[in-house]
Amino acid sequence: xxxxxxxQPEMSVQEAETVTLSCTYDTSESDxxxxxxxxxxxxxxxLVIRQEAYKQQxxxxxxxxxxxQKAAKSxxxxxxxxxxGDAAMYFCAYRSQxxxxxxxxxxxxxxxxxx
Amino acid sequence: xxxxxxxxxYLIKTRGQQVTLSCSPISGHRSVSWYQxxxxxxxxxxxxxxxxxxxxxxxxxxxxxxxxxSNSRSEMNVSTLELGDSALYLCASSLRPLSSYEQYFGPxxxxxxx
Numbered sequence: 001x002x003x004x005x006x007x008q009p010e011m012s013v014q015e016a017e018t019v020t021l022s023c024t025y026d027t028s029e030s031d032x033x034x035x036x037x038x039x040x041x042x043x044x045x046x047l048v049i050r051q052e053a054y055k056q057q058x059x060x061x062x063x064x065x066x067x068x069q070k071a072a073k074s075x076x077x078x079x080x081x082x083x084x085g086d087a088a089m090y091f092c093a094y095r096s097q098x099x100x101x102x103x104x105x106x107x108x109x110x111x112x113x114x115x
Numbered sequence: 116x117x118x119x120x121x122x123x124x125y126l127i128k129t130r131g132q133q134v135t136l137s138c139s140p141i142s143g144h145r146s147v148s149w150y151q152x153x154x155x156x157x158x159x160x161x162x163x164x165x166x167x168x169x170x171x172x173x174x175x176x177x178x179x180x181x182x183x184x185s186n187s188r189s190e191m192n193v194s195t196l197e198l199g200d201s202a203l204y205l206c207a208s209s210l211r212p213l214s215s216y217e218q219y220f221g222p223x224x225x226x227x228x229x
Contacts, residue, residue, distance in 0.1 A: 037220075042222070043203065043222055043223050044220060044221075044222050044223075045205065045207075045220035046220070047217050047218070047219075050217070091158065099171075100163065100170065100171040101146055101148050101163045101170075101171070101207075101209060101218060102148070102160045102163060102171055102173070103148075103150075103158075103160065103207075103218070104160070105150075105157055105158035105159075106157070107157045108157065
C-alpha cells in the first residue's frame with residue numbers, strides 16, 4: 001500500500017518570503033500522480049499543483065512550484081512571495097495512474113504567514 | 116459553473132442513530148469520491164462511484180455505505196453511529212475516473228456524534 005509522509009506538522013513564513021513544504025511517499029508503482037492540496041480555515045480543499053510521475057520537468061503554477069525527485073520519492077512544494085492568503089493546511093497526496101480515483105493523503109502541514 | 120455541494124453542512128446525531136449525507140457533483144462530472152477527515156487519522160478514503168457503480172472502497176466497517184444515482188448525485192450512509200464517527204466528511208467529483216482530471220472537493224459535512 002502507498003503511504004505519504006509530511007514531516008513538518010507546522011511551518012511559518014514571513015509575508016513575501018519563500019517557504020518549502022516537504023513530502024515523501026512510498027510506492028512500488030512506476031506511474032502515478034502527486035498533488036498538493038490547500039485547505040484554508042473555511043475547509044474547502046483546493047488543488048494547488050499536480051505532477052505526473054512520468055514527467056521529469058517540475059510542475060509550476062504561478063508562485064507555486066514543486067521539486068519532484070522520483071528516485072528519492074520526494075515531492076516538496078515551494079511557495080514564493082508568500083501572501084497572507086496562503087495560510088492554510090497543505091496536504092500532499094498520491095494517486096495511482098489507473099484503477100481508482102483514491103487519493104492517499106499525508107497528515108498535512110499547517111502554514112502560518114506572518115505579516 | 117456551480118461547485119460541489121454537500122448537504123447538510125452540519126449535523127449532530129446521537130450514538131446508535133443513522134445518518135445520510137448528500138453530495139451533488141459539478142455538472143457533467145460523473146465520478147464521486149468520499150473521504151473522512153479527523154484530527155487523529157487525517158484524510159481517509161471511504162469509497163468512489165462512477166456511473167452508479169462502486170468502483171473502490173476504503174478500509175471502513177460495513178456500517179459505512181454509499182450509492183450514486185443516475186444524475187451522479189451521491190449519498191453516504193452511516194448506521195449505528197459511534198462517537199468515533201465524528202468527523203468532517205468530504206466529497207470530491209471529477210469528470211471521469213482513470214484519468215488525470217482534477218478532483219474538486221465540496222465544503223464538507225461536519226458530523227458530531229454525542
